[in-house]
Amino acid sequence: MSTGVVDAELIGELTGIVGAAHVLHDPEMTAGYSIDWTRRFAGATPLVIRPGDTAETAAVMSSLAAARVPVVPQGGNTGLVGGSVPLAGEAVLSMRRLDGCEPVDELASQVTLGAGVTLADAQAHVAASGLSVGVDLAARDSATMGGMVATNAGGINVLRYGAMRAQVVGIEAVLADGTVVSHLAGLEKDNTGYDLGGLLAGSEGTLGIITRVRLRLHPTQPERATALLAFETAADAVSAAAALRRSVAALHALEAVFEGAMALVSRHLGVTPPVGSLGKKSGAAPSDDAATGGAWLIAEAAARTDPSDELGAAVEELADLVVDAAVALDPAARQRLWAFRENVTEAISAAGIPHKLDVTLPAARLAEFVDGVPDVVRAADPDAQPLLFGHLGDGNVHVNVLGPDGAEPSDAVDSAVLRYVAELGGSISAEHGIGTAKLSQLHLNRTEAELAAFGAIKRALDPAGLLNPNVLLP
Template sequence: MSAGAIDPAVVDELTEIVGQAHVLSDPEITASYSIDWTRRFAGSTPLVVRPADTAETAAAMGVLAAARIAVVPQGGNTGLVGGSVPLAGEAVLSMRRLDVCEAVDELASQVTVGAGVTLADAQIHAAAAGLSVGVDLAARESATIGGMVATNAGGINVLRYGAMRAQVVGIEAVLADGMIVSHLAGLEKDNTGYDLGSLLAGSEGTLGVITRVRLRLHPLQPERATALLAFETAQDAVAAAAALRRSVGSLHALEAVFDSAMALVSAHLGVDPPVGSLSSGSRNASGAAWLIAEAAARTDPSDELGTAVDEIADLLIDAAVALDPPARQRLWAFRENVTEAISAAGIPHKLDVTLPAARLAEFVDGVADVVRMADSDAQPLLFGHLGDGNVHVNVLGPGGAEPAEEVDDAVLRYVAELGGSISAEHGIGTAKLGQLHLNRTEAELAAFSAIKRALDPEGLLNPHVLLP
């Protein structure tokens, strides 16, 4: 049930637990907790509670559960599918104060961090010990580890290290009744029952509130070589990506930007890409394609990457290679600023999908027609992680307005028809509740519901997210 008007006695109990400064009810203050990064999903909350640690989280959750107040757990609020905002008047349980990085266990190459630690801070902390966090993404300065685990975030290094679930070797969380579950030993071999960390990863805050995470770390790969590769077609780019994955053992990232998205980000940056040609005024998502291929190793990987690029010369229009950090960053700008450029242009519908490699080019070439059959004035903008088949389909209406709602269903059905996933790394949230059945059978959905009822029988945790 939604929070509605909060009993003053409940507010008093919460204040005793977390302190008056961390129980927020002023609408001007709580407003920032009630809208997501895309500006597409907005709600309201009567109450934001900001605990400092697991004990305070458990105590606060116990009070809210006793009052039967529904709760939205929230990290950095960088989600893109409406899964981290109180759309139905729920209370918000903010994890941002759980920001402690514990000492790196260098023998195990692991670290335990609070759920509110940002990815950037975790990266800096691990790097000081000569190690790295396996997942990286553009929102690193604001995305929190707890939220990233809850959504099983992916990012640019999935092809090398896997998504967030693969980094979790231990977890601590608070269940809906305030009970704490904690399994943080980080043993690589531990077959003592259900893997709660794996279950909570990707659960989108519907099963428990993650408070601490033990992460697997990886050796630093300080030497980098980056190439921006231009292609005439998506099919050539997909073929090149497959060849690079086979031949470059140090391949660290393989990102794609397609025609209309490259035109938009280039205009946003005020500079054209150094290779390839932009289609003037193109409203097609496909056509030309660009890949950013980055190799990373302990020793200079430029020869390995250069040899591989030479081997795909027949697919290429041209290539630009950068080795020093400023030059590499200039190439990366065309990928890392795409989301910002789209946001500046309007309020998009964001459809994060995965395609089988064999159907990837077909999807990129065909999705514009699918979009325009649902909304003739809409513009699809495509980019993503080509190394793992993940395409981000952003759709803008005229003048940056939202496109017709029918666009979402049309694109996701097209993805399912091609054997793909309707959610690669952003989650289901509230945005894709109506389409979850496209990828999951009735038996699977029944199993999901049974797990939810077992851990949250009152349906208090993120009640309008993930499960239809």
């Protein structure tokens, strides 16, 4: 099937499975499924199918497999590496209608959710039971459970609960030929063979289409204390982050925003940070230059009882490192501090179309990377502007790069930054995945033997190569 050409017999068969309203082939109707959130990755699809449950998904895949139609599974389409859009004319299988939430199993602290349930809806569904989902991220209103598992999403609470793979205790999926595999009992101890949930987590839709997931839940920690800390250098921020991880048992999040990104988000919000950096106290505006060295940390503690004394004591012990600090306890004040982190991505997108390089560094090389990467970027593209922020508690830095006037920078930037990451012993993808954006650099982190093993697994589960055929595997 090529772009723009749809087989009438196949459409009739799919319509019989999911209904005419859920088989889209008018270009005006399919356009929204063909471009990602960043606006950087755009393609076209001749066909969008929206199944309503696992049985319909299986029947659809059986029909598509028989017709040898390649498929891109899509959830909330919040991915950032081009892995969820049809860049080569594939059909799109939208999972958003699989939005059922089963009753919370309070005895096991688990819940089973449809692949199309958004993170925000999942959070609201389990909250009444005094439980919470372990992963949280800014795209909570649109990111879906299936997509989050398929990309092994991370977010702001990884240092406490781990990424999405650590939350999965059961999974149901449809393979490329329409076969259903289902293992949803959620037993904490279950040594009966391969962990299919662990395998599908992070597979980016290349091995199977997730239809339901069973998640491990965590006790809600209702009492929060949040601090915004300013530092002269990235090295000071990294040292402080390590100290906070050792001293604050209730540490829930540890987020960083570096100088250039803080300047941009401050302008976007129309406010200045309540704490300064580079030896400047509150009210001083950050610099646009990412290489000037200033850093801000948002440290949040969460517990059953008020953690403010614990966090406050830990901050006081950082006196030699911290230039300035603000602590917030009530929700409104805490949200004002979090705004400087949660709106960074929005501010960057408003400024242009960035190249997003999501990487992880060993703790010992993290400050070196933050200080060195602006020079690496500018050596590849002298007019490019690097904007850095991320999850300092787990070594994850988001390197966003804008060209002049918000245009895309040179593609040479991507290769240069990712090579630099690998030279420092880091990972070229922390939580966004490989998608299509990093296909040519996967060898920087994976050996030939590993890539061969990946290929063998792919061929075993998808011998015709129909599932997301241009993603993850080179």
